[in-house]
Amino acid sequence: MQRRLFFSAAVCASFGNLARANAPDADDAPGKPPGVTVPTAVLQSSVAQRFPMRYPVQGLLNLDLQTPTLSLLPAQNRLRAAMVVNAAGPALNRGHRGTFDLDFALRYEASDRTLRAHQLRIDRLRFPSLQPGVVELLNTYAPALAEQSLREVVLHRLQPQDLRMADAMGMQPGTITVTDAGLVIGFVLKPL
Known part of the structure; x- marks a missing residue:
């Protein structure tokens, strides 16, 4: 048992040193858990591949979501997406x-190695050219629509090479931390 703990600690320490050596902005704090950094530019590029998206609203109109602009919220450990939306359809002239x-947290999905948006919080829709009553009606349905359509949107997919060394050492992605430079995905030992 002590050998396994010693081996695991040694592996974590050496993998942590390797991850810090490969991450340009990583600090060298002793005892920092091993992980991989995903820069903001990589996240933005990954998100751009998944947009635009179209969502119909009960045959009344279509909402076309354009590529969001991401910003990091390290103090809340969340991301913000500024979205442009085009609305058109039979209900509008x-x-x-x-x-x-909207802002959201992230979770890791092991089945396909993806980082996904969850715990969405949407701000009000703003349509300067629509009547206030129509905007109010859209805002009534906006949280449900955002939850239905944007929850679990894939923001990034880790490549097999990102996880190869971690897998070989019996580790898996654990925490996701939002920093000023991007995301840091910490690795933890896989359960026995």
Whole structure:
């Protein structure tokens, strides 16, 4: 038992040193858990591949979500997405352009090695060219629509090479920490 604990500690320490050596902005604090860093530019590029998205609202209109602009919220360990949305359809005389912001936490999905948005909080939709009553109606349904359509959106997929060494050492992704430089995905020992 002591040999396994000693071996695990040695592996964690050496993997942590390797991960810090490969991460340009990682600090060298002793005892820092091993992990991998995903820079903001990589996240933004990954998200851009999944947009635009179209969501119909009960045959009344379509909402076309454009590529969001991501920003990091390290103090809350969350991300913010500034979204542009185009609304058009039978209920509207013409197309309207609006915006909204949402922030969210992240979770790791082991089945496909993805980082996914969850715990969404949406800010109000803003459509300057729509009547206030219509905007209010859209805002009534916006949280449910965002939860239904954007929850579990894949923000990034870890590549097999990102996890190869961790797998060989009996480790798996654990915590996801939002920093000023991007995300740090910490590795933990796999359960026995």
